Amino acid sequence: MLETLRSIIQEVNEAKDLTASLEIIVRRVQKTMEVKVCSVYLLDHNLGRYVLMATKGLDPQSVGKASLAPEEGLVGLVAQRAEPVNLEHASSHPRYFYIPETREEEFESFLGVPVIHHREVLGVLVVQQSEVRAFDAEEEAFLITLSAQLAGIIANEEARGAITGFSPTGIKTTDAVFEGVPGAPGVVIAEAVTVFPPADLGVIPSRKVDDIQKEIDFFNECLNQVRIDISELKMKIKGQLRPEERELFDAYLHMLSDNALGAEVIAYIREGNWAQGALARVARDHVRNLEAMDDDYLRERATDIKDLCSRVLFYLQDKEQDNRKYPERCVLVSEELSAAMLAEVPKENLAGIVSAKGSGHSHVAILSRAMGIPAAMGIQDLPFSELDGKEIIVDGYNGRVYSNPSDELRDRFMEIVREEEQLSEGLESIKDLPCETLDGHRVELWVNTGLMTDVLRSRERGAEGIGLFRTEVPFLLRDRFPTEREQTEIYRQQLEAFYPKMVTMRTLDIGGDKPLPYFPIKEENPFLGWRGIRVSMDHPEIFIAQVRAMMKASSGLDNLQILLPMISNMNEVDYSLKLIKRAHQELLEEGLNIQLPKVGVMIEIPALMYQIKSLASRIQFISVGTNDLSQYLLAIDRNNPRVSGIYSTLHPSVLRALKKLADDIHAENLRVSVCGEMAGNPGAAVLLMAMGYDVLSMNATSLLKVKSVVRNVTYQQARDLLEKVLTEEDTEAVKALVDIELYNAGVDRLLRTSRNS
Helix, strand or coil: CHHHHHHHHHHHHCCCCHHHHHHHHHHHHHHHHCCCEEEEEEEECCCCEEEEEEEECCCHHHCCCCEECCCCHHHHHHHHHCCCEEECCHHHCCCCCCCHHHCCCCCCEEEEEEEEECCEEEEEEEEEECCCCCCCHHHHHHHHHHHHHHHHHHHHHHHHHHHHCECCCCCECCCEEEECEEEECCEEEEEEEECCCCCCHHHCCCCECCCHHHHHHHHHHHHHHHHHHHHHHHHHHHHHCCHHHHHHHHHHHHHCCCCCHHHHHHHHHHCCECHHHHHHHHHHHHHHHHHCCCCHHHHHHHHHHHHHHHHHHHHHHHHHHHCCCCCCCEEEEECCCCHHHHHCCCCCCEEEEEECCCCCCCHHHHHHHHHCCCEEECCCCCCHHHCCCCEEEEECCCCEEEECCCHHHHHHHHHHHHHHHHHHHHHHHHCCCCCECCCCCECEEEEEECCHHHHHHHHHCCCCCEEEEECHHHHHCCCCCCCHHHHHHHHHHHHHHHCCCCEEEECCCCECCECECCECCCCCCHHHCCCCHHHHHHCHHHHHHHHHHHHHHCCCCCCEEEEECCCCCHHHHHHHHHHHHHHHHHHHHCCCCCCCCEEEEEECCHHHHHCHHHHHCCCCEEEECHHHHHHHHHCCCCCCCCCHHHCCCCCHHHHHHHHHHHHHHHHCCCEEEECCHHHHCHHHHHHHHHHCCCEEEECHHHHHHHHHHHCCCCHHHHHHHHHHHCCCCCHHHHHHHHHHHHHHCCCHHHHHHHCCC
16 A cells, blocks of 8 residues: 555655646545545635546546535535544435536445645545445545645645635635734735855746747757766766766766757757756656656666756856846845845845745844845745746745735735835834833843844833844855854944943854754754754854853953853853853953953853742843743744744743743842843834833844833833733733733824734
């Protein structure tokens, strides 16, 4: 049975489209299970019905016409229960519903299994038999396993259909939404431009060309360059090869001839396709066919095809890049965006960012926040290569991308864009005013930075200090570890820009979702692995060079304080302090007159919450990293789109933990700040202020929004709200109470930001 499953899946993967895939499945299942009927019904969201999309055994004329409402028939029952239904006497079941056009009256036995993707029932796979019998457990397991494979195929086709504007059943669609995680706040409506890593045949988007002959000439030029490369390589190493091995190069040259791969690519270009897309299509077809062969020698030739086509693609991309023109306003879309990809787009053209992979805490997301560009990351099931040239809407607040938008949806988001512009203009008037409540309670607003761009925008918006400078950002943007001198120059810029205000520099925090390209960390569970201070303690040479650079940069300014990330025990604190003091002593011996800066600890690991008294005897301040602390308290990977919907810093248990932390830290006479994303949420900021946090540190975009909320409530109102939410049992109830408080305070225009917790 396992071999049969593999064979079916392989055949399905070779199908040209969803219709062909479904036809293969119903044909192969009918034959394998020796049943009279196998059918697939798919849910059409626009119709709200399950449509018969393929069948072997029922009337083929009913395909695309016969359908059932979710509450109708046995198919609807399978979908509602989201579990198999196995019946000997189908016609006697109360949910049996006869569809005349299918002519299924003679089939009594019924087995239906749901096709589920991300908890959603996409369709139902059904087998039926004439005689009365129950399908056995092995048959049921076979169908369930096959439906799990089918789910991914259907989901991918639905995603592509959402972009082209038609559902798999052929119904016109609009307003398709792809869910991800927020990368940078804001909304943008603009044309998508797909970018991709070099020489990767698997991610080339579809694109049309106007001048077909020019494209053919361009392809032939690149193809000829690869022929020259292969010929030169053959001559270079011919003395090291046997005659039969040299023949392999002749075979490569034949494949690249005008009568082989070259001719096939040109045929697709003549249909209006651009050269890269035509080449990728030819390569995929040949590779798929060769890999399906039983002969080992032929299967290995698939690698040759991929290599040769990748060589041609390299030249196509290299030459095309020089002439690349970007729309006046564009959204950059990729499977996984890099800083280098962002740098290629003129700053004035870049309006938004969408990445199929990555998180809201990746360095691309950090860059987008620094640039004030809306970004959505980790978008599930995004057929990014299909988006090129299409108008899309990026909702950076909620991490969503809308394709094929209707006029109504476009108008709604345009209104949001106008509101944002008006809101920003209105908030400018309070940038120089203190952040205090109506009854005089003061809270300091600091900023999280990683680039000089952040610093300049932060000073313009009235930031009172830097609560978190992410020192890993300069490391991420290089292809090697920066030297001590290079680090000193970077840190000096930050310290001078904010002088005399305090600048909190976090020591290198890599690992988890922030691996360095030149120092990769591959682990089964990176968030519970080698990251943060653990890396620094295992590499004291990196740590000492960094804290030396920080202290040298602070010479004559003395506005530096050092923050230690991912601390889980006192040994890490003691060892870090030992190295910091050693570095300070070295600098004194080198003749530099530098003060030993204050040292603080970042509380991100729940275990440290119960060692506040021990911490207080060693350090001078504490900062709470709500991103990781919430992640570990809730056991939810906040960067995983599948579960990010249930991650929230407004979870009642997280709020109670934060309240206890503030109380315990103040009992030890230490100042405490919050530097996680929670501090930049206006509603959450009110709760943190009520808990007693002294400093709230956030991205520059949120500064004035938080200040506006704080200046429109009293401290007593904030404390009353906190008292209410701490009695609640679920996150939604907490959010509702916070929304009501903001509405009553007259700042309901900020509710959009407040909901993203």
